[in-house]
Amino acid sequence: MAHIPVSASAVQPILPPSTPDVPIPSGSVGFVSPRFFTFSDPLPLASGQVLPSYELAVETYGVLNEARSNAVLVCHALNASHHVAGMAANDAKDLGWWDNMVGPGKAVDTNRFFVIGVNNIGSCFGSTGPVSLHPDTGKPWGAAFPVLTVEDWVRAQVRLADSLGIEKFAAVMGGSLGGMQALSWAVTCPDRVGHCIVIASTPRLSAQNIGFNEVARRSIISDPDFHGGDYLAHNTVPKRGLSVARMLGHITYLSDDDMAEKFGRTQRAPAAGGEFHYGYDVEFEVESYLRYQGEKFSGYFDANTYLLITRALDYFDPARNYGGDLAQALDKVSADFLLVSFTTDWRFPPARSREIVRALLKNKRPVTYAEIDAPHGHDAFLLEDPRYHAVVQGYYDRIAYKLGLPERTSTTGVLA
Amino acid sequence: MTTIQSAADQSPLRPDLARIASWIMPQSRVLDLGCGDGDLLAYLRDKKEVEGAGVELNSAHFIASVQRGVSVVQQNLEEGLALFDDQQFDTVVLSQTLQSMHHTEHILREMARVARFGIVSFPNFGYWPHGWSILRGRMPVTGEMPYQWYDTPNIHLCTLKDFQDLAASLDLRITHLATFNFNKEVRLLPSWRSTLALYRFESPKRAA
Numbered sequence: 183m184a185h186i187p188v189s190a191s192a193v194q195p196i197l198p199p200s201t202p203d204v205p206i207p208s209g210s211v212g213f214v215s216p217r218f219f220t221f222s223d224p225l226p227l228a229s230g231q232v233l234p235s236y237e238l239a240v241e242t243y244g245v246l247n248e249a250r251s252n253a254v255l256v257c258h259a260l261n262a263s264h265h266v267a268g269m270a271a272n273d274a275k276d277l278g279w280w281d282n283m284v285g286p287g288k289a290v291d292t293n294r295f296f297v298i299g300v301n302n303i304g305s306c307f308g309s310t311g312p313v314s315l316h317p318d319t320g321k322p323w324g325a326a327f328p329v330l331t332v333e334d335w336v337r338a339q340v341r342l343a344d345s346l347g348i349e350k351f352a353a354v355m356g357g358s359l360g361g362m363q364a365l366s367w368a369v370t371c372p373d374r375v376g377h378c379i380v381i382a383s384t385p386r387l388s389a390q391n392i393g394f395n396e397v398a399r400r401s402i403i404s405d406p407d408f409h410g411g412d413y414l415a416h417n418t419v420p421k422r423g424l425s426v427a428r429m430l431g432h433i434t435y436l437s438d439d440d441m442a443e444k445f446g447r448t449q450r451a452p453a454a455g456g457e458f459h460y461g462y463d464v465e466f467e468v469e470s471y472l473r474y475q476g477e478k479f480s481g482y483f484d485a486n487t488y489l490l491i492t493r494a495l496d497y498f499d500p501a502r503n504y505g506g507d508l509a510q511a512l513d514k515v516s517a518d519f520l521l522v523s524f525t526t527d528w529r530f531p532p533a534r535s536r537e538i539v540r541a542l543l544k545n546k547r548p549v550t551y552a553e554i555d556a557p558h559g560h561d562a563f564l565l566e567d568p569r570y571h572a573v574v575q576g577y578y579d580r581i582a583y584k585l586g587l588p589e590r591t592s593t594t595g596v597l598a
Numbered sequence: 599m600t601t602i603q604s605a606a607d608q609s610p611l612r613p614d615l616a617r618i619a620s621w622i623m624p625q626s627r628v629l630d631l632g633c634g635d636g637d638l639l640a641y642l643r644d645k646k647e648v649e650g651a652g653v654e655l656n657s658a659h660f661i662a663s664v665q666r667g668v669s670v671v672q673q674n675l676e677e678g679l680a681l682f683d684d685q686q687f688d689t690v691v692l693s694q695t696l697q698s699m700h701h702t703e704h705i706l707r708e709m710a711r712v713a714r715f716g717i718v719s720f721p722n723f724g725y726w727p728h729g730w731s732i733l734r735g736r737m738p739v740t741g742e743m744p745y746q747w748y749d750t751p752n753i754h755l756c757t758l759k760d761f762q763d764l765a766a767s768l769d770l771r772i773t774h775l776a777t778f779n780f781n782k783e784v785r786l787l788p789s790w791r792s793t794l795a796l797y798r799f800e801s802p803k804r805a806a
Contacts, residue, residue: 551671576664
């Protein structure tokens with residue numbers, strides 16, 4: 183039976199005109215379509231610039247209860263969107279990026295929680311971003327789109343919470359860059375976040391992290407098709423630069439062991455007798471994989487968005503205004519925290535999560551921290567490690583218990 | 599904060615944990631090292647309004663603690679208590695774990711650093727049947743120490759006197775002692791008759 187999201191607010195979901203004739207798997211929220219929220223008040227940004235108006239693409243799953251106490255905001259990472267769970271109405275194969283985590287009976291149980299996925303401004307998946315039309319010119323924003331920060335995203339999301347009538351979230355949750363947004367929510371709107379769930383994240387980027395981002399940006403900006411960011415006006419896209427940026431990103435998401443396991447030194451289509459070709463085309467499986475990923479990514483992702491998002495990552499540093507003292511920066515938070523890190527994540531390693539844990543403990547905040555010994559590097563936060571899912575599920579079940587929400591009636595997905 | 603009745607089973611606390619709980623002030627802050635399924639912390643939260651935190655390495659135990667709503671961090675105690683600041687807690691508990699730690703002195707010093715009071719429990723190697731077992735040419739295997747010599751995690755076993763000497767050398771002032779013989783508290787000849795010893799100590803005064 184299809185699980186049709188209906189919210190208690192005046193905002194009714196737009197259902198797909200005809201539900202595709204595909205069975206709904208157990209634990210799936212079913213077919214979903216985005217809704218668009220327009221905000222016509224100008225949004226002041228950290229850079230001093232102003233976004234005159236903006237639109238957010240949003241998906242919701244489950245039902246907002248009478249008390250409006252069961253809302254969960256899911257913040258997305260670099261290349262994801264509002265499509266967190268379920269199957270896109272126009273493409274049953276297009277699964278939400280956290281479909282293994284969110285759904286009826288899953289760790290984040292939509293039978294009890296009202297879950298909101300929101301696409302950030304500056305993105306290229308439906309919310310206002312560099313590919314959107316500038317209100318004054320009617321042409322794409324392109325290079326003129328203002329530079330953004332994590333705090334700007336949160337400010338934009340606050341208005342969404344207001345328009346949905348949600349004063350306080352049961353939880354704000356995210357992985358990687360999404361975790362930074364969750365942390366930023368807890369810092370900037372302390373009384374609106376009951377629980378803050380920060381996964382595979384960091385309180386700030388290291389020099390190495392910024393270095394990787396810079397290489398990715400340079401590869402895009404130095405692509406001859408970039409045209410200073412106004413490539414759309416030239417009817418082109420900097421595919422090569424974007425592709426290289428993605429290849430680099432991919433290496434940082436995987437662990438060394440994981441790559442050894444997946445590819446090793448396996449040759450791709452070797453010459454007769456297993457010989458090398460002695461050239462610069464693909465010799466190894468890993469090269470083929472990275473090229474494929476880069477190619478695929480450059481076909482759907484906007485280059486300016488990539489620049490904006492990596493820059494927002496670089497800027498994030500809540501302790502900056504407190505002389506680097508993270509405990510002081512987190513002094514005002516009143517949320518309970520769950521943090522999860524993965525031992526083989528070398529992009530945002532456990533030591534970074536521990537810094538946040540330490541700062542919270544110093545402030546006497548209730549904090550639970552899981553360090554999952556998983557082989558999959560940074561990407562583990564999107565995968566199906568049962569210990570990881572059990573921690574998140576146990577934590578959400580306690581949130582439900584504290585808020586007086588109904589008990590879990592089924593367990594689906596990873597822990598079924 | 600309202601007290602939350604644990605959704606988990608409300609089974610009574612093990613006698614040694616109940617004794618530990620009796621040494622903890624209501625509404626104080628407690629750190630439980632190797633907190634297992636979080637039963638002591640959940641009990642202290644529900645009965646004494648204690649704000650607690652646990653440390654547990656084992657994933658299954660850790661998850662059980664999370665399900666109980668106990669705040670718990672997944673860390674290896676051997677690496678010390680780097681996540682915790684000086685005197686962050688009123689009491690720190692190390693229950694039946696001391697004997698399996700590599701760095702016994704280090705963990706005791708760390709406990710003294712993060713809390714004003716410490717509570718430790720460990721199997722008493724001086725329990726008289728152990729001597730009997732050794733006289734018969736065998737390493738002791740009992741309820742508190744159910745392991746064979748070659749697969750035991752207990753690498754630093756000691757007697758009550760041994761522990762008291764170590765505590766004194768670290769300037770830990772022992773305030774309470776309780777001894778158990780298989781879940782029954784014993785007071786007569788505890789050095790010989792007890793299988794499990796519980797000590798509460800006060801950390802050395804720190805220079806302000």
